[in-house]
Amino acid sequence: MVIDDDPSILITVAGILRFEGYDVATATNGADGLRMLDQVQPTLLLLDMRMPVLDGWGFTKTLRERDITLPVLIMTAAQDARRWAAEVNAAGYVAKPFELLDLIEAVEQFQEPPEHQ
Amino acid sequence: MSAEALLQYLSWLVFLLIFVSTLIRAINRPRRANIDIALLFGVPALVILLGLISLTSSSPMPAWFNALSGSLILSISYLLLRLVDDFANVPVALLAGAPVLLIALCIPLFVLAQPLPGWLTVLQIAYFVLLQLYAGIAFVRAARQVTGVTRRRLRAAATGSVLLGADIIVLGLTRLGSGWMLVSAFAGLGCGISYFLGFAPPSLLRRAWQEPELRAFLGRAALLPRLPTTQAIIEEVERGAATALGARRASVGLFDAATQQLHFVVEGDLRQFPVKDDYPAGRAFLRQEPVFSPDTPRDYPQYAALSRATLSTALLIAPITAGEKRLGVLTISSPHTVIFADDDLALVQLLADQAAVVLESRSLIDEAARVHAREEATRLKDDFLSAAAHDLKTPLTTLVAQAQLMERRALRRPDAPADITGLQRLVKEALRLRSLVLDLLDASRVEQGQLVGRREEIDLTALVREACSHQTSAQPTCTVEAAGPVSGMYDPQRMSQLIENLIENAVKYSPDGGDIRVHVWEEATDARLTVSDQGIGIPPADLPTLFERFHRGSNVDDRRFSGMGLGLFICRGIVEQHGGHIWATSELGQGTTFHIALPRTTD
Numbered sequence: 001m002v003i004d005d006d007p008s009i010l011i012t013v014a015g016i017l018r019f020e021g022y023d024v025a026t027a028t029n030g031a032d033g034l035r036m037l038d039q040v041q042p043t044l045l046l047l048d049m050r051m052p053v054l055d056g057w058g059f060t061k062t063l064r065e066r067d068i069t070l071p072v073l074i075m076t077a078a079q080d081a082r083r084w085a086a087e088v089n090a091a092g093y094v095a096k097p098f099e100l101l102d103l104i105e106a107v108e109q110f111q112e113p114p115e116h117q
Numbered sequence: 118m119s120a121e122a123l124l125q126y127l128s129w130l131v132f133l134l135i136f137v138s139t140l141i142r143a144i145n146r147p148r149r150a151n152i153d154i155a156l157l158f159g160v161p162a163l164v165i166l167l168g169l170i171s172l173t174s175s176s177p178m179p180a181w182f183n184a185l186s187g188s189l190i191l192s193i194s195y196l197l198l199r200l201v202d203d204f205a206n207v208p209v210a211l212l213a214g215a216p217v218l219l220i221a222l223c224i225p226l227f228v229l230a231q232p233l234p235g236w237l238t239v240l241q242i243a244y245f246v247l248l249q250l251y252a253g254i255a256f257v258r259a260a261r262q263v264t265g266v267t268r269r270r271l272r273a274a275a276t277g278s279v280l281l282g283a284d285i286i287v288l289g290l291t292r293l294g295s296g297w298m299l300v301s302a303f304a305g306l307g308c309g310i311s312y313f314l315g316f317a318p319p320s321l322l323r324r325a326w327q328e329p330e331l332r333a334f335l336g337r338a339a340l341l342p343r344l345p346t347t348q349a350i351i352e353e354v355e356r357g358a359a360t361a362l363g364a365r366r367a368s369v370g371l372f373d374a375a376t377q378q379l380h381f382v383v384e385g386d387l388r389q390f391p392v393k394d395d396y397p398a399g400r401a402f403l404r405q406e407p408v409f410s411p412d413t414p415r416d417y418p419q420y421a422a423l424s425r426a427t428l429s430t431a432l433l434i435a436p437i438t439a440g441e442k443r444l445g446v447l448t449i450s451s452p453h454t455v456i457f458a459d460d461d462l463a464l465v466q467l468l469a470d471q472a473a474v475v476l477e478s479r480s481l482i483d484e485a486a487r488v489h490a491r492e493e494a495t496r497l498k499d500d501f502l503s504a505a506a507h508d509l510k511t512p513l514t515t516l517v518a519q520a521q522l523m524e525r526r527a528l529r530r531p532d533a534p535a536d537i538t539g540l541q542r543l544v545k546e547a548l549r550l551r552s553l554v555l556d557l558l559d560a561s562r563v564e565q566g567q568l569v570g571r572r573e574e575i576d577l578t579a580l581v582r583e584a585c586s587h588q589t590s591a592q593p594t595c596t597v598e599a600a601g602p603v604s605g606m607y608d609p610q611r612m613s614q615l616i617e618n619l620i621e622n623a624v625k626y627s628p629d630g631g632d633i634r635v636h637v638w639e640e641a642t643d644a645r646l647t648v649s650d651q652g653i654g655i656p657p658a659d660l661p662t663l664f665e666r667f668h669r670g671s672n673v674d675d676r677r678f679s680g681m682g683l684g685l686f687i688c689r690g691i692v693e694q695h696g697g698h699i700w701a702t703s704e705l706g707q708g709t710t711f712h713i714a715l716p717r718t719t720d
Contacts, residue, residue: 008515008542015539016522050507052628077510079503097514100521 001025003033004048021113030054060088121298128306136162150203150455184226194248203455205259249282266326267363277311330361342478371445401434407462411454428452435469439477512546563690584616592630599637605717619648627652649710655703664689
């Protein structure tokens, strides 16, 4: 599942991953993402940090409170992406603006695309 | 022994003791004032001595003996006049005429046979009483011009003069009855004590008299570093020091390390003196020790003219030094040496030390403010850079990833149809990036004052309606209130940019919807425009800095609201470069209104 408040980034990231054969769900903020968790049962989360309604920090905090263990990759334009990743106990990060291959490689660390299985 | 006699002896004893003490002082420090004081008490002492001789002698005294005694008593009022001159200036004519008149009145005492004619006695009493009266008034008037210890001393001197004058009149009345003897004895004793307190107060009493003013100054000292300017602080220190010493004036000379000069501000004029050993303030500063200069024109002839011009005959100076830091000097000056005592130096040094603490605190406060301002500027710049980087990276992310996705797709499936929505996304993000870059460029143009280009007659109402119609989402809604066209000479592109910026801003900070109302009207020679929202509002503390570069509201969570803080800075630039004003009113949580007033013509 991809969560980002910027619609262009959301659609582009989803498009890249779908083209690689993944099933992708999208949400434009943390609150919508949380609501969708039960329905879509994602295996990996790509999470933007600065978002309205519920941001990346709030979203990961809720995950911990609900004891949901799910690998989270944060996507951020901040200089200190590494520190933010550590702050929310994320499995990894991709720094915006990332290249297509950076994104694919980061995702493949956690999940092989269905085509290759 | 009768009560009168006891009182008489007691007052004689007091006068003799005072004389001995003033004599010792005059011998130790032979200054005019000290000698005048010793003389003033020496004469009564002599009169008392003569009185004692006549008391113990069995035979009647010769005529010359009584004449001498009378002359001495008469001379007291002249000696007092000299002391008046030591404290306050006596007209030269009076100072020269009084001794002539004195001699003229004394000679008949020696040459005329007893009993003396009545008119002579009347003249002598008149001479004495009038001079006493003059002295009393002069002391009271001088007391009004000074404060603290000097005012108390002058009042004591005035009291003494009045009592002495009264004593002489009463002495004349003693012939009418012995009861007047007691009054006369009281007056004499009171006069002696008053003169002693006024002219030669012991150190302990001086300290006690200085204490209230000193205490008041030290009480205020803690507040002084908070005064708006260093000059205001210096003026307060000067006032406090002058009052504590009972002097007319105190001045602080600040050391300027660059020019190696002491800078005094005297009645608004800056006076600069090189730091040299050849004048009292320079000496105190160089030697780092207090200096007492009782007669500056005599001791420093090259500064005599300045000293007279500034009425600074007597100077008390102490260095103002904070630890190793030599800040300057504190100078207390008076045209009359007699108001100072040598042990006042310790007090001046104490005041100078206090001034050092005050000035040093002030410089620490200034330094802290400078550091804070630097840190604030750095923080704003850092915030701006991180916000700018974030804002530029967002469209760039889509541009890079989307372009690479399309490339990958085209390589893998060369026959697939063109991805139109992908291309549209690329264009949209490229335009977004363009507008951000243009904002950055505009911000730098604002600083150079080159934002506004060619002006033409345009209708703001039409412009506002168009900008409002661009706001397509259902919430918040955008409505325009205008009675009709409002036209003026403006740069059309910048005006659109201004209105669109304000509407976008209103939309951005109205996350829960509400109405955005744009009102356009004419008011006198101005076009007026307001843009109101029902959004999150602006805290009152942020309003003054709202239009400054990089500033964003303190209630703006930058994780929710992206932005570089340039929008309103550019808006203000556009309005001001059209000769207008922009301001905002807001209620936190209720919404914000931006107000604009633009002159409708260019002149």
